[in-house]
Amino acid sequence: MAKANASDHHVEATTSLVDRTLRALKHGDLFAVFAKDGDCRGGEDGPDGLFYKDTRFLSGLELRLGGSTPLLLSSVLLDDNAALIVDQTNPDLDDEGEPWLAGDSLFIGRMKFLRHSTAYERIVVRRFETVVRSIPLEIRFAADFADLFEVRGDVRPRRGTSSAERLDERSVRISYLGLDDVRRSTTLYFDPAPAALSADSARWDLDLSDAERCTILVKVQCSIGEALSPEPPHLVSAYRLLRKGMQDRLDRVSSSNERFDVVLGRSASDIGMLLTETESGLYPYAGVPWYSTVFGRDGIITAMMLLWIAPEIARGVLRTLASSQATAIDPSADAEPGKILHEMRGGEMALLGEVPFHRYYGTIDATPLFIMLAGMYLKRTGDLETVRAIWPNIAAALAWIDSKTHLHSDGFLAYSRMAESGLANQGWKDSFDAIFHADGRLAEGAIALCEVQAYVFAARNGAAEVADALGRSAQAEQLRHQAETLRVRFEERFWDEELGSYVLALDGDGEPCRVLASNAGHALFAGIAGPERAERVSQLLTSRRFYSGWGIRTIASGEARYNPMSYHNGSIWPHDNALIALGFSRYGHKAAAVKIFESLVGAAFYDELYRLPELFCGFSRRRKRGPTSYPVACSPQAWAAAAPYALIAAATGLDIDHARDGIECSTPVLPPLLNALHLQGVGLNGSTFDLRFTKHGNEGAAHVSKVRTG
Structure with a gap:
């Protein structure tokens, strides 16, 4: 379980999610977190439950057979994340010490999946021994309609009112009228009709004396508003439609290592599950359970890492963020015209303003990253139609960046929250204590982050390419001049010769935060670093102070606030490492990029599902042991799932350029x-290519094995 920090709205661990193995499913705006046995035990035990648009519509769902909890045999999340399959059996059953059914006499098979706003479950009970009496099977259920921020730990002084009613012999509805005057309802449908049905339980008396098996179907439908939806389709039809709608966008990579292929398969499935169809196109929701919604920074970076293999994701991200770009000043939302969204929430607390995240813009980097992605997308696809449509949004974002540089004494892009309810820090390391000086003092004033200046540099160069393509050559020249001016000033003010790296940030007085941080690696990713300094940063980030054996820490060991168990001050984030690896590759430091590749994939090998989580602890690697989990990390997390694809691009030097009509492998x-790596169906200008990489000693070779012309 977790508690939200009042000062920064982050999730603080009070109970570790690692204590219990959880299973997550998602479809659209609906997601579920189940215990390993398929039950939900929300409340103090954790974030279990069925969530729809940031509200928990089902907090409890527990199966009982003969009055006892079935024994778990296995719990499997399908490779494509379509369904959870749980196998169970009965314990010894007795009445007042008198046994009447031996253990392992019955097999209970449970299948659970989500589609649209409904969770489905099929329960099959099979007998393998003689059963002399009917067996009670009971499902207990509850809906607390807790806002996601309540589940994270926020305490509300007032809540709305709940009610429950039995609709007929096979359905029950639980409703909640919130303080926002919005009615949220959970309707449970059971087939066949239970022998007994109440507002919190359903019971069947199973007669297996003659029948070999019996089947029970459950549908849990979430509704918002007074108008209730019709009953969802039958489970078989719903599952068929679910599978029909699934696409293998990323399942086009194979290698000589079967375990690596499993990691890639899980990443592909996680991205597929987190991708959500919005009004403006596909968008990768950030992660389950805490961030299953639109996040600007997360979506952009995920799209960047997947750009070479799935550029349509970038198109959806650009369109979605353009449509939600701020157009007015709103201090409570940290909104100003031209800013790109940080986070969007649809729960009761957000709608009431109890948390500022209904549409929240408190991020300094999403805006330059948006422009940067637009330039990268045009280079990759040549899709002039899309970039022309969002050019007004790019122009507004550039204008916002220009308007904010006056906040800082050195003219850099800096942040300072507009309201006390907003995030204190607004870069990707947005914990309240993430930006500090060498002596541990927290940075104050308008803070200019190292990586943000690098993003602005890349954004202006990217916008220049877009401007050129749209016939705005004079504006393109001006943008390139601004980028070069920024590059020179950045090198002067952010480089610290004694540290041998770029400083973490400049505070509001222009005083440098002389802290060794992974942020410096993003200067390589964005291309603002000079070659000699890039080499020194590469050597530093792969040294023992940073490199744990599982990846690069966010903060070097020995720094004032270093803690390998901290969210941002010593942990290891796969997306951070993947961007740094791309930066290493950009400057030709392939050995360093491959080092990160090997360590992150090795970390995924230790995960039960071969999945990279949001983050893990930064302890040094120990023999015959995997990495140490972070207690409340999201899993799956979009930009962590995308990291292996960025690592492939980093190792191969893959660069696809529409204008040059070429695929470069540097x-x-x-x-x-890996001894071999095979990329299938890499698209360019209406054709697709199959690329094969092989190893010859310490060198790699690239081959085009097949070309298909469209």
């Missing part, structure tokens, strides 16, 4: 775990 190098 000095490909494969990590020790």
Whole structure:
């Protein structure tokens, strides 16, 4: 379980999610977190439940057989994340010490999946021994309609009112009228009709004396508003439609290492599950359970890492963020014209303003990253129609960046929250204590982050390419001049010769935060670093102070606030490492990029589902042991799931340029775990290519094995 920090709205651990193995499913705006046995035990035990648009519509769902909890045999999330399959059996059953059914006499098979606003479950009970009496099977259920921020730990002084009613012999509805005057309802449908049905339980008396098996179907439908939806389709029809709608956008990579292929398969499935159809196109929701919604920064970086293989995701991200770009000043939302969204929430607390995240813009980097992605997308696809449509949004974002540089004494893009309810820090490391000085003092004033200046540099160069393509050559020249001026000033003010790296930030007085942080690696990713300094940063980030054996820490060991168990001050984030690896590759430091590749994939090998989580602890690698989990990390998390694809691009030097009509593989190098890597269906200008990379000693070679012309 977790508690939200009042000062920064972050999730603080009070009970570790690692204590219990959880299973997550998602479809659209609906997601579920189940215990390993398929039950939900929300409340003090954790974030279990069925969530729809930031509200928990089902907090409890527990199966009982003969009055006892079935024994778990296995729990499997399908490779494509379509369904959860749970196998169970009965314990020894007795009445007042008199046994009447031996253990392992019955097999209970449960299948659970989500579609649109409904959770489905099929329960099959099979007998393998003689059963002399009917067996009670009971499902207990509850709906607390807790806002996601309540589940994270916020305490509300007032809540709305709940009610429950039995609709007929096979359905029950639980409703909640919130303080926002919105009615939220959970309707449970059971087939066949239970022998007994109440507002919190359903019971069947199973007669298996003659029948070999019996089946019970459950549908849990979530509704918002007074107009209730019709009953969802039958489970079989719903599952068929679910599978029909699933696409394997990323399942086009294979290698000589079967375990690596499993990691890629899980990443592909996680991205597929987190992708959500919005009004403006596909958008990768950030992660389950805490961030299953639109996040600007997360979506952009996920799209960047997947751009070479799935550029349509970038198109959806650009369109969605353009449509939600701020157009007015709203201090409570940290909104100003031209800013790109940080986070969007649809729960009761957000709608009432109890948390500022209904549409919240308190991020300094999403705006330059948006422009940066637009330039990268145009280079990759040549899709002039899309970039022309969002050019007004790009122009507004550039204008916002220009308007904010006056906040800082050195003219850099800096942040300072507009309201006390907003985030104190507004870069990707947005914990309240993430930006500090060498002596541990927290930075104050308008803070200019190292990586944000790098993003602005890349954004202006990217916008220049877009402007050129739209025939705005004079504006393109001006943008390039601004970028070069920024590059020179950045090198002067952010480089610290004694540290041998770029400083973490400049505070409001222009005083440098002389802290060794992974942020410096993003300067390489964005291309603002000079070659000699890039080499020194590469050497530093792969040294023992940063590199744990599982990846690069957010903060070097020995810094004032270093803690390997901290969210942002010593942990290891896969997306951070993947961007740094791309930066290493950009400057030709392939050995460093491959080092990250090997360590992150090795970390995924230790996960039960071969999945990279949001983050893990930064303890040094120990023999015969995997990485140490972070207690409340999201899993799956979009930009972590995308990281292996960025690592592939980093190792192979893959660069796809529509204007040059070329695919470049610059000095490909494969990590020790791979002897061969095969990329299928890489698209360019209406054709697709199959690329094969092989290892020859320490060198890599690239081959085009097949070309298909569209």
